[in-house]
Amino acid sequence: MDGNLVQHYLHSLSVSPDKVACTDGRRSITYSELADRSSRLASLLRQYGVRPQDRVAVCLSRSVDFLPAILGILQADAAYVPFDPKSPQERWRKIVDDCAPTALLCDRQTILPLVSAVKSSIPRIFLGPRCELPLAGAEAAATLEDILASPVRSPRYSNGPDDLAYVLYTSGSTGTPKGVMVTHRNICNYIDWAVEYFSINNEDRILGTAPFHFDMSTFDLWCPIKAGATLCLADNSLTLFPEKLLGFMESEQVTIWKGISSLLFYMDRAGVIAPGRISTLSRVLFGGDALPARTLIRWMEAFPSKSFYNVYGPTEATGISLCYPVKSIPQDPGERIPIGCSCKGMKAELLDENLIPVPNGMVGELYLSGPGLGKGYLNDTERTARAFFTVRTPGVPAETWYHTGDLGLRRGDGSFEFVGRKDQQVKIMGYRIELGEIEQALRAIDGVREAAVVTAHRGGIEELVAFIEGKKGTDLPFILARLRDRLPGYMMPRRLLPLADLPRCGRGKINRAALRELAMESKYADR
Template sequence: MIRLIQDYFQLSAERSPKKVAVVYGEEKITYKDLDKKSNQLAHLIRSIGVKRNDRVAFCLHKSIDAIVSILAILRSDCCYVPMDAKSPEQRLRYIVEDCQPAVIICSPETHVSVQSLVDGWISGKRPIVIVLGSEEIERQQVSLPPIGNIQDDLAYIFYTSGSTGKPKGVMITHGNLINFVEWAADCFQVAEDDIIANHAPLHFDISGFDIYASFKKGATLVLVPPELSLFPAKIVNLIEQEKITIWQSVPSILVHMAKMGALQENTMPSLKKIIFIGEVFPTPFLIRWMKTFPKKEFINFYGPTECTIGCAYYPIKEVPEDSTTAIPLGRAAKNMEMFALKEDDSLANVGEIGELCIRGPTVSPGYWNNKEKTEKAFVVDPLFPHLNGKIYKTGDLVEALPEEMFTFRGRKDSQIKFMGYRIELGEIESALYSLGYVKEAAVIYLSSDEKSEIVAFVALNRESSPGQIKDDLKKKIPSYMIPRTITIKDALPLNSSGKIDRVKLRQECENDGN
């Protein structure tokens, strides 16, 4: 019986010790060696005097060592807190001061920046720094340490962007993760002979599907080097060279591959499933993928970090006929429930729009050290208040469809009131994407005491002008929704999760005095 999330790995290591567990570039490690190294690091963490549910952060570039660290932290009865080694010091400092880790694990490459954080420690107990590669780790026992955690204990805390500019730490328990993995691995038919790509950064929660689905089934995990995202042809080469069978990523990289001409018939023959998550996949690019690879499976995967990676899926059986049609979010995962609530907390009927709410065993306990935001987002279920069960209010606006499915219509917090009209910025973006020559689009609302305006940023696949784009938009949306300013760029900036960086675009507007 699986009691804790790391038990999946333990069982696979016992079953197939000599099998390759993780690949990164030219490096490989077997289940047996990964078991040994993670046990040694866990013993060192334990020797420092950590307690159950202590936080242990790691500041590492994507690597096999990062996977070793994750397992070691779990085996030390602590919860792991991934830190983006490329983040600004200010953000890293906020994370460590917020979660107060007992230990921070780093590499020789990240040691200087981590030590700077520790040297500038202000409040609470100063964390111990462990630098990987030290002889002290090699001297530790190789046996599995005794485990005391239960499923209600924390497995990890992932920090996501907050509306105030300060990251929020989403707490996920072992029970949350186990419920997700049991469903996802079976739903997507992950098998022992699969080779699963991990494209997402390890500080992005969707990496959890790649890691734990692999470990549950005893499959092989291939870490995709971050720099390959700039060169779609190299991604294709990696998929072919490693014989990758399952690919999961945000749609942005799939769009980039399509735009750069990396999609060629009869390439990537090993690849069976393409799973996209984290943002809307523009339908014109999905059509291009599906027409190029008619025998591969395409799955829309949906889920906020607060509901443990993913909680809904929609297999796309046929090529969409209309490039402007949105792909449904799909049905809820096994043992999960999704429903849309209108402003009066009544259920949205078919054809109506409401805020998507999620209920079930993968819903997070809340945000670390942030009672106010937790109480706002995780509320008592208004449909069954007598049960005192909690639901997560996603902030996603959806249209209710038949058969308990939904279509994404935008963000509740991106719904604005402009010139007396209620406007959903996502609708304007959808209209931009429906223009055949727009390949990337982001719409931002700027509001100050002096003025309020809607602005758009686009990247094109053929020459056009802001005036022409506005004329074409007039055929799609009302005139009051037309952005006042449209800025054409070669490409829109991406954040560390591979999504369009709207914060950077907003800063650009403010710096330009728009």
């Protein structure tokens, strides 16, 4: 590709200027308004010193304002860094210290928490009108009035395909979030393939349920722009109430949805899946974690005319790396649903510990290569060197590979199956979580001598269970409160169980298998 992400898709903004680009159920923004607002924001950001390849933090509640925000940042030749607006301030500080943003975009819900979390020297751009600023304690360098007063200029871009487009922060085993760097080329390669493969066009209405700081949102945000389609943003609260989410999908006449597997599970368990519902929905993509086959069976039996795809891809590879179109209803409720074969331009291999390919049917670690691979981790060359390596063969272009840490096997038909993890990383509700980060946060709390976190299956889903070693009478509510100050909600253990001593193996290591058994015992099940 030539140029950058905005240049690549800029024509889409002017093809149907009056078409709705995004709606959140309360407000909508057309393609002409999107082009105008993002161009003015780019001019304002440049006035505040934003330069090519600077990072601009985005901490916004879930609304149509997010799309012009990231487009404006990219038109200013900068890279966007989405924050989780529900994360504790300590986590924000760590991310700000790492990415060093030149500016920060916020709204009425996020500006006050950011005042105490982020140093005042970073300009805060408030995306609402001046009258909505809190009366005390929150100052903004600029507001919506300043954005609208900024000029619309023909953009002159300096960023190229291999420059940074965004940084997404994921859980880190050391207790510090790690920033995954993704380029313009990475996104364009992914979105161009996705729009073609899933036959997305300007008549489609794409449901967005993934949080903006989560890699699954890349599909939601950029496929509509590429295809000239409409993004229908579901409010966070809708994902907690399956019937309301289904109602939103019906009222917005959603045609395609890329959702977290666990959300499909919850909707099935809530009993809202029934023939005749969501009639406009034609394509369902699920991923982020493993979907039980019995759940997929019920979805496919209820909606035999819809197409279902199991998709796989780590944050480091931008989006979907492997895809499996489910052609028929699974026969066995206990079988594993394949994650499929590599997508256009991507390569996947299963290797053993000596980096030698394993035969079909044997378990190996999954390695990925291709144009979807990001640039590694921001400000962490050591971690990048451990996760990525380059293969150089005379007469052949060098190839960079990423070892995912996921274990899998290849079936006879060439498709891959996900088997599990090689390390202490897990996925809960689609979020990639390092158990070590939770343990580090627990150990930092007064009264906790040692901590270990495991996963346990209950009610058909996986949940986090934390065990702590401490004095008798440990104040569990206090520990949970301190933990909420340090971790985002999706990393909070469902249960916190005190033990006098954590079980250990012969060499003194914590016996995690024994803890998993304890987590499943009835006397601990409902704590």
